[in-house]
Amino acid sequence: MADEIERKFLVTGDGWRQGQPQRLVQGYLNRDPERCVRVRIADDSGFLTVKGKTIGIRRAEFEYSIPLADAEHLLTLCDGPIIDKQRYRIPAGELCWEVDEFTGANAGLVVAEIELSSEHQSFLRPEWLGTEVSNDARYYNSNLSKHPFSEWQAEQD
Amino acid sequence: MADEIERKFLVTGDGWRQGQPQRLVQGYLNRDPERCVRVRIADDSGFLTVKGKTIGIRRAEFEYSIPLADAEHLLTLCDGPIIDKQRYRIPAGELCWEVDEFTGANAGLVVAEIELSSEHQSFLRPEWLGTEVSNDARYYNSNLSKHPFSEWQAEQD
Numbered sequence: 001m002a003d004e005i006e007r008k009f010l011v012t013g014d015g016w017r018q019g020q021p022q023r024l025v026q027g028y029l030n031r032d033p034e035r036c037v038r039v040r041i042a043d044d045s046g047f048l049t050v051k052g053k054t055i056g057i058r059r060a061e062f063e064y065s066i067p068l069a070d071a072e073h074l075l076t077l078c079d080g081p082i083i084d085k086q087r088y089r090i091p092a093g094e095l096c097w098e099v100d101e102f103t104g105a106n107a108g109l110v111v112a113e114i115e116l117s118s119e120h121q122s123f124l125r126p127e128w129l130g131t132e133v134s135n136d137a138r139y140y141n142s143n144l145s146k147h148p149f150s151e152w153q154a155e156q157d
Numbered sequence: 158m159a160d161e162i163e164r165k166f167l168v169t170g171d172g173w174r175q176g177q178p179q180r181l182v183q184g185y186l187n188r189d190p191e192r193c194v195r196v197r198i199a200d201d202s203g204f205l206t207v208k209g210k211t212i213g214i215r216r217a218e219f220e221y222s223i224p225l226a227d228a229e230h231l232l233t234l235c236d237g238p239i240i241d242k243q244r245y246r247i248p249a250g251e252l253c254w255e256v257d258e259f260t261g262a263n264a265g266l267v268v269a270e271i272e273l274s275s276e277h278q279s280f281l282r283p284e285w286l287g288t289e290v291s292n293d294a295r296y297y298n299s300n301l302s303k304h305p306f307s308e309w310q311a312e313q314d
Contacts, residue, residue, distance in 0.1 A: 030187040035234045077192045077209050
């Protein structure tokens with residue numbers, strides 16, 4: 001078990017588009033934010049992850065490596081559409097930005113996350129960093145699988 | 158991944174009470190029968206298990222061993238009461254009966270299960286075997302955690 005302490009931001013421009021991204025395909029066996037269960041395929045590796053309730057920006061996270069064939073089958077059991085995204089990793093000293101460029105129903109959305117070791121840890125802000133959305137539940141991947149970004153835009157039109 | 162093919166029966170008498178039982182404590186991160194996610198502690202071992210939809214008496218099952226400390230924390234994330242039972246294993250040729258004697262809110266309920274390698278496999282019926290309940294969803298452990306046996310009896314009075 002690890003506590004997950006993350007801050008999440010929108011981005012501007014495309015200075016974050018560096019190096020070779022990793023493809024992440026993921027779905028949810030439970031979207032409930034108090035007991036979220038995620039199936040993920042990262043390139044050719046499978047993972048099953050359980051996350052507890054978010055308190056502030058801290059969240060209990062349990063991640064287990066599982067066979068790829070299991071992950072492929074488990075994705076077919078998931079509730080609702082599957083999320084598909086490219087993840088860029090941008091080192092920042094001892095930390096690392098993870099920038100997710102979504103495709104499919106969430107195309108157009110790009111989100112940057114940084115994992116911290118304490119809630120008050122400081123970090124440098126790259127010039128492409130935009131508005132913080134750490135506490136905006138719409139940006140949870142579990143919600144993006146149910147209410148994708150393309151639908152938000154339609155609602156705003 | 159393994160397909161789980163099980164038949165489930167009530168029992169009569171207590172001829173099934175043989176050998177040392179194993180204590181099983183379990184809860185559910187999702188009770189949805191199409192994507193059931195179970196956390197279990199069996200003696201001192203932790204497990205995370207996903208089960209798909211039951212088709213007839215066949216069900217896809219994915220089980221992963223996890224650290225005991227993780228399982229203990231994950232039980233606190235579960236939805237609703239925890240199931241606590243003693244499991245007796247009774248060898249029957251190449252097969253094995255698993256007889257679960259429930260405690261707590263399900264006290265009084267005893268259920269025998271046998272796992273088969275095909276749906277039409279035959280097996281010997283011990284003298285303590287009662288009515289078959291394979292297709293009665295009330296006896297799913299995921300449902301027993303929400304609607305325990307003690308409440309059924311109260312409803313029948």
